[in-house]
Amino acid sequence: MKKHLLNVTSNIEIARNIFEMKLTGPGVGSMTTPGQFLHVSVGNHSSKLLRRPLSICDVDLDREEVTLLYRAQGEGTKQLSQKSAGEIVDVLGPLGNGFELAENDHNRKALLIGGGIGVPPLYYLGKHLKSKGIEVTFILGYQSIEDSFYIEKFNEIGETIVTTVDGSLGIKGFVTDAMMNVMNDEPIIYSVGPAIMLKAVEERAGGLRGYLSLEERMGCGIGACFACVCPTETRESGYVKICSDGPVFKMGEVVL
Ligand code: FES
Structure with a gap:
């Protein structure tokens, strides 16, 4: 399990209820694929508000810094918005499959x-x-x-x-x-x-x-709980799990 304890360097409101959180630590070095997400521990461990999936907005590999933008709308993300510089955040990730990049593509x-x-x-x-x-x-x-x-x-x-x-x-x-x-x-x-x-x-x-x-609403974030299934016509099972088969899919692959 790719679990990291990262340091909050800043956590500020940049638009109505939208927060920009920057985290640093050695684990950031693995966050190199756009479209992947982190499953972020948002509350204290005695609460039921364990983790929320937050997509990676930016990574500075030299500074070992990852930027996450999130909306503080539920109890969990509101608690996350209270974190200050110097506090530690527990993250799992990077999780999921990111975007396929158009390398060597004739279409530029x-x-x-x-x-x-x-x-x-x-x-x-x-x-x-x-x-x-x-x-x-x-x-x-x-x-x-x-x-x-x-x-x-x-x-x-x-x-x-x-x-x-x-x-x-x-x-x-x-x-x-x-x-x-x-x-x-x-x-x-x-x-x-x-x-x-x-x-x-x-x-x-x-x-x-x-x-x-x-x-999509997620539970475990790692393919174990079926909270995030979505129908597809391209697989025998008839469904995909957004957290572990996605969150990125080819257009037409899932039934929206
Ligand atoms: Fe548990 Fe996707 S969130 S299977």
Whole structure:
């Protein structure tokens, strides 16, 4: 079991109920694949609030530092938001299968689409793709300007188009409303967000190649409890486990 005790170096609110936590320690050296997640201990061990799956937003291997962005909305993540610099956080990971990178691909363009708290893993992915010479465009969807975060940082990697449901920033509407204008070059699509958004992205992609990362309620995080199963037509079993078979799947692989 890949368990690490990491040091909190900062934990700050960067948008409404969205926190950026930075952790350091030797275990960070194994967190090299975008799209993987950490199962983070959020409460004290006497509580039932044991772990929450948080996707990796960024890794600085030189500093042995991992960045996690999370929404403080339930009791567990609210407790996590109370952690201060100097405290220790117990993490399992990296877990799951991350994104397949488009190495040696004739298509040198990628479209990365994220909604809400699905946005963070696209940052690490975008950096990786750019380092391989792939031109990256982001579409990031938020509820409103108060919920938006990291837009300038994404802009440093590639063109970044923002949508908000209430129209307070960028294009009014959903990420799919911004897709049509940036699909002419037939980019590879990478998307992270709630199932309803991924379903709409898959439909709008019209057969383009792509990868989807599913957010799902998880229990054990390591394939033992069946809390995260999702139907598929591509396997004999009829289901996949998001935590251990995913969270990243090829477009069309799971039934959304
Ligand atoms: Fe337990 Fe996936 S969370 S099997």
